[in-house]
Amino acid sequence: xxxxxxxxxxxxxxxxxxxxxxxxxxxxxxxxxxxxxxxxxxxxxxxxxxxxxxxxxxxxxxxxxxxxxxxxxxxxxxxxxxxxxxxxxxxxxxxxxxxxxxxxxxxxxxxxxxxxxxxxxxxxxxxxxxxxxxxxxxxxxxxxxxxxxxxxxxxxxxxxxxxxxxxxxxxxxxxxxxxxxxxxxxxxxxxxxxxxxxxxxxxxxxxxxxxxxxxxxxxxxxxxxxxxxxxxxxxxxxxxxxxxxxxxxxxxxxxxxxxxxxxxxxxxxxxxxxxxxxxxxxxxxxxxxxxxxxxxxxxxxxxxxxxxxxxxxxxxxxxxxxxxxxxxxxxxxxxx
Amino acid sequence: xxxxxxxxxxxxxxxxxxxxxxxxxxxxxxxxxxxxxxxxxxxxxxxxxxxxxxxxxxxxxxxxxxxxxxxxxxxxxxxxxxxxxxxxxxxxxxxxxxxxxxxxxxxxxxxxxxxxxxxxxxxxxxxxxxxxxxxxxxxxxxxxxxxxxxxxxxxxxxxxxxxxxxxxxxxxxxxxxxxxxxxxxxxxxxxxxxxxxxxxxxxxxxxxxxxxxxxxxxxxxxxxxxxxxxxxxxxxxxxxxxxxxxxxxxxxxxxxxxxxxxxxxxxxxxxxxxxxxxxxxxxxxxxxxxxxxxxxxxxxxxxxxxxxxxxxxxxxxxxxxxxxxxxxxxxxxxxxxxxxxxxxxxxxxxxxxxxxxxxxxxxxxxxxxxxxxxxxxxxxxxxxxxxxxxxxxxxxxxxxxxxxxxxxxxxxxxxxxxxxxxxxxxxxxxxxxxxxxxxxxxxxxxxxxxxxxxxxxxxxxxxxxxxxxxxxxxxxxxxxxxxxxxxxxxxxxxxxxxxx
Amino acid sequence: xxxxxxxxxxxxxxxxxxxxxxxxxxxxxxxxxxxxxxxxxxxxxxxxxxxxxxxxxxxxxxxxxxxxxxxxxxxxxxxxxxxxxxxxxxxxxxxxxxxxxxxxxxxxxxxxxxxxxxxxxxxxxxxxxxxxxxxxxxxxxxxxx
Numbered sequence: 014x015x016x017x018x019x020x021x022x023x024x025x026x027x028x029x030x031x032x033x034x035x036x037x038x039x040x041x042x043x044x045x046x047x048x049x050x051x052x053x054x055x056x057x058x059x060x061x062x063x064x065x066x067x068x069x070x071x072x073x074x075x076x077x078x079x080x081x082x083x084x085x086x087x088x089x090x091x092x093x094x095x096x097x098x099x100x101x102x103x104x105x106x107x108x109x110x111x112x113x114x115x116x117x118x119x120x121x122x123x124x125x126x127x128x129x130x131x132x133x134x135x136x137x138x139x140x141x142x143x144x145x146x147x148x149x150x151x152x153x154x155x156x157x158x159x160x161x162x163x164x165x166x167x168x169x170x171x172x173x174x175x176x177x178x179x180x181x182x183x184x185x186x187x188x189x190x191x192x193x194x195x196x197x198x199x200x201x202x203x204x205x206x207x208x209x210x211x212x213x214x215x216x217x218x219x220x221x222x223x224x225x226x227x228x229x230x231x232x233x234x235x236x237x238x239x240x241x242x243x244x245x246x247x248x249x250x251x252x253x254x255x256x257x258x259x260x261x262x263x264x265x266x267x268x269x270x271x272x273x274x275x276x277x278x279x280x281x282x283x284x285x286x287x288x289x290x291x292x293x294x295x296x297x298x299x300x301x302x303x304x305x306x307x308x309x310x311x312x313x314x315x316x317x318x319x320x321x322x323x324x325x326x327x328x329x330x331x332x333x334x335x336x337x338x339x340x341x342x343x344x345x346x347x348x349x
Numbered sequence: 350x351x352x353x354x355x356x357x358x359x360x361x362x363x364x365x366x367x368x369x370x371x372x373x374x375x376x377x378x379x380x381x382x383x384x385x386x387x388x389x390x391x392x393x394x395x396x397x398x399x400x401x402x403x404x405x406x407x408x409x410x411x412x413x414x415x416x417x418x419x420x421x422x423x424x425x426x427x428x429x430x431x432x433x434x435x436x437x438x439x440x441x442x443x444x445x446x447x448x449x450x451x452x453x454x455x456x457x458x459x460x461x462x463x464x465x466x467x468x469x470x471x472x473x474x475x476x477x478x479x480x481x482x483x484x485x486x487x488x489x490x491x492x493x494x495x496x497x498x499x500x501x502x503x504x505x506x507x508x509x510x511x512x513x514x515x516x517x518x519x520x521x522x523x524x525x526x527x528x529x530x531x532x533x534x535x536x537x538x539x540x541x542x543x544x545x546x547x548x549x550x551x552x553x554x555x556x557x558x559x560x561x562x563x564x565x566x567x568x569x570x571x572x573x574x575x576x577x578x579x580x581x582x583x584x585x586x587x588x589x590x591x592x593x594x595x596x597x598x599x600x601x602x603x604x605x606x607x608x609x610x611x612x613x614x615x616x617x618x619x620x621x622x623x624x625x626x627x628x629x630x631x632x633x634x635x636x637x638x639x640x641x642x643x644x645x646x647x648x649x650x651x652x653x654x655x656x657x658x659x660x661x662x663x664x665x666x667x668x669x670x671x672x673x674x675x676x677x678x679x680x681x682x683x684x685x686x687x688x689x690x691x692x693x694x695x696x697x698x699x700x701x702x703x704x705x706x707x708x709x710x711x712x713x714x715x716x717x718x719x720x721x722x723x724x725x726x727x728x729x730x731x732x733x734x735x736x737x738x739x740x741x742x743x744x745x746x747x748x749x750x751x752x753x754x755x756x757x758x759x760x761x762x763x764x765x766x767x768x769x770x771x772x773x774x775x776x777x778x779x780x781x782x783x784x785x786x787x788x789x790x791x792x793x794x795x796x797x798x799x800x801x802x803x804x805x806x807x808x809x810x811x812x813x814x815x816x817x818x819x820x821x822x823x824x825x826x827x828x829x830x831x832x833x834x835x836x837x838x839x840x841x842x843x844x845x846x847x848x849x
Numbered sequence: 850x851x852x853x854x855x856x857x858x859x860x861x862x863x864x865x866x867x868x869x870x871x872x873x874x875x876x877x878x879x880x881x882x883x884x885x886x887x888x889x890x891x892x893x894x895x896x897x898x899x900x901x902x903x904x905x906x907x908x909x910x911x912x913x914x915x916x917x918x919x920x921x922x923x924x925x926x927x928x929x930x931x932x933x934x935x936x937x938x939x940x941x942x943x944x945x946x947x948x949x950x951x952x953x954x955x956x957x958x959x960x961x962x963x964x965x966x967x968x969x970x971x972x973x974x975x976x977x978x979x980x981x982x983x984x985x986x987x988x989x990x991x992x993x994x
Binding site: 055056057058061062065069084085086087088089091092095123124167172173174194196197198199201202203205206207209210212213225226228229230231308311312313 | 391392394395399402488489492493533535536537538540547548550551620621670674675676677680681683684687690691692693695696697698760761762801804805808809
């Protein structure tokens with residue numbers, strides 16, 4: 014009798030302790046269904062490439078499902094993000110948009126109808142390690158050299174209000190010894206061209222997007238804004254090594270949080286936990302799939318997997334900023 | 350010049366059955382994607398990329414580039430037949446190409462377009478080959494200062510395109526510029542004329558503007574006459590002889606054809622000005638350099654030749670910075686660049702020394718694909734004629750649908766379908782009362798480039814940007830362009846009213 | 850009702866005046882070019898409006914023609930509203946068939962064949978083959994999205 018009870022007890026304990034994989038019933042929910050994967054840019058470009066690749070492999074791990082990609086560009090990813098946010102939380106609409114929208118929400122900018130803290134985060138596929146790219150013909154041999162500049166230093170950036178523009182203004186705030194003048198409007202590779210022509214000296218951006226430019230000798234990485242760079246770019250100085258005042262450290266910590274997040278997939282707020290779990294697992298398996306990794310290597314795009322839970326935590330941390338920090342950000346953004 | 354490498358690559362391209370077969374697949378695909386209204390060719394590249402994944406570099410690059418190089422030729426088909434641009438660069442050919450179709454010369458217009466595209470594509474490829482030794486200084490000579498002045502030069506063509514109705518023409522040109530200001534201001538990031546609507550943050554798309562001025566007002570006009578016997582031409586099918594006449598026009602106007610091919614190639618070489626600007630600047634140049642500019646806007650074949658040569662030659666130019674600096678010369682090239690990397694090709698300055706045969710294969714692919722495109726389209730043209738000569742009752746609803754579809758696909762926002770209703774009603778009234786429409790489209794195309802470049806130039810150099818050497822040359826051209834217009838109007842009296 | 854040529858020139862003048870007026874509400878950097886372009890635009894359209902008002906030419910269209918124009922614009926509006934409500938795949942084919950049957954009095958089978966052809970092109974060519982999802986219309990978006 015005792016042996017029988019113990020066996021039952023043991024069985025119950027094991028059943029409770031071992032995490033259940035998503036039950037077949039949950040994964041079956043997507044069988045025969047169409048999942049719309051919204052990409053907040055037009056066809057072509059980084060987000061589209063990642064988004065199409067991820068949706069193809071998620072389809073593989075949700076048997077019987079059909080993924081359909083939908084490009085919803087406009088207003089710097091805001092239209093696409095709003096659309097994902099407004100979708101029904103039935104797991105059938107998910108998508109990808111620019112992490113920089115965190116800034117938009119923090120500073121309460123126009124057009125934002127979503128609350129990133131409430132969205133159903135499914136996972137991340139990359140990181141966005143911010144670096145300062147300095148032109149080879151800038152006359153500066155290093156970032157330390159630039160710190161000693163006596164004239165204003167001209168940086169290129171994408172449109173005003175873009176994440177790259179804000180990063181550049183934050184850099185100017187963190188390093189008051191340099192007068193950084195950020196000139197907006199350089200989309201795509203226009204900034205690199207401008208650096209080659211000698212008009213502009215540097216820009217702040219994502220390290221992986223400058224690979225070819227650095228390989229071809231157009232520029233070098235002068236400074237990394239996140240400790241994540243240490244593994245990939247070990248010889249590059251870190252911004253954290255220069256900065257000591259509390260305000261600058263706070264701004265840097267925001268950049269650190271953002272650097273960890275790249276190519277995020279999310280769904281609208283309120284997706285039921287079990288469905289969300291299935292989607293997260295499918296994303297997790299998709300981004301670790303050897304074929305996807307091989308494809309990414311050939312496309313020369315970095316992969317850095319992160320779970321939906323991790324992304325959710327990081328986003329909430331990034332959004333949980335005191336009012337002084339938001340004021341600081343707004344000040345940095347509106348300075349020239 | 351490594352003639353042996355150049356000729357060797359051509360020989361390999363033409364005698365390798367696999368590569369020839371890939372071009373035979375790629376060219377019709379490129380024509381198809383180009384002809385779909387509002388899409389542009391980028392979606393074709395995006396869809397093709399997974400298929401070329403495991404290919405070797407040369408076949409993969411050949412199929413992609415062959416497809417990409419004929420997209421604009423495909424885009425000219427709906428532009429000429431229905432006034433619906435396939436993509437932004439095909440907007441200029443609507444002005445005279447569509448008028449030629451209405452006059453019953455659609456076959457000739459198509460022939461001129463195909464011939465011009467073919468010639469432009471070949472000359473662009475030749476240009477690419479010749480420029481190899483002097484690449485870097487030429488690409489780096491053009492900066493935002495020069496872009497601004499080139500845009501202003503294009504804008505001065507507004508006067509020429511206004512014909513007799515100079516006040517109307519200039520007003521509409523300025524209106525086009527005002528429409529170009531809709532969106533986010535480049536200097537402050539603040540929204541202008543957006544009425545709180547997010548979809549207007551990116552401005553009014555050029556295809557929306559052209560559809561609102563051409564295809565849609567034409568259909569409203571056609572539907573208002575209700576003449577069931579009216580056709581868009583004299584015959585239902587275009588004869589191949591008409592097509593050859595159009596091709597012959599390209600060689601009859603050989604000086605213009607070569608000039609606009611070169612202008613297109615140079616503009617393509619310099620990333621930043623945009624492909625739409627190339628075709629419009631060349632169109633404006635054709636008007637200005639013509640002895641009888643009053644014919645433009647009413648079906649002048651040069652109005653088809655000029656933008657079409659530029660459309661294709663600029664791709665040859667755009668390939669240069671893509672291959673040699675890994676800096677894409679256009680948005681299509683940005684996709685190709687990613688694909689080249691995926692195929693294991695390493696763009697950069699060393700590509701000339703380490704991979705010269707590959708470079709020459711690409712140059713020849715551009716040329717051969719364009720020629721192949723011309724041959725295929727000559728065969729298709731009689732059938733295309735049947736489409737254009739449908740009776741109005743059938744033509745109108747389909748053109749309305751595909752125009753609205755093109756507007757939606759170009760911008761990606763459904764709200765543009767509502768916006769275009771109001772713009773098209775305005776366009777109809779303007780057409781009815783003889784306000785010349787080309788200046789409006791020039792304003793919409795060149796306005797954003799002009800403002801964006803001005804803002805950058807002022808931020809980099811301050812007002813002294815005018816004193817850069819190349820800037821002074823361009824200022825001279827602008828002054829010359831205006832002087833030429835003034836001298837002409839004095840000399841010949843008023844032009845005839847262009848019914849554009 | 851004034852002639853069309855006077856209406857359009859007045860409308861263009863009104864548009865320029867409105868845009869210049871709105872430009873004064875923008876930030877200083879943002880309003881510069883709209884004013885540099887807009888103010889000459891006001892002047893030119895005012896000149897044109899004045900010319901049209903004092904022109905002795907009369908090009909009034911017949912009331913029959915105006916009625917046909919209004920009818921056609923009405924159909925255009927129906928197309929736009931129909932596509933906005935029901936999208937391209939379902940809305941456009943029905944609109945095409947309706948236009949053919951009711952406006953041009955085409956035979957019913959012509960209308961049906963055109964409807965089928967439009968559906969095939971829009972759904973199979975654009976959505977299935979090219980893979981572009983077309984706008985499904987506000988009503989379907991609200992009901993199912």
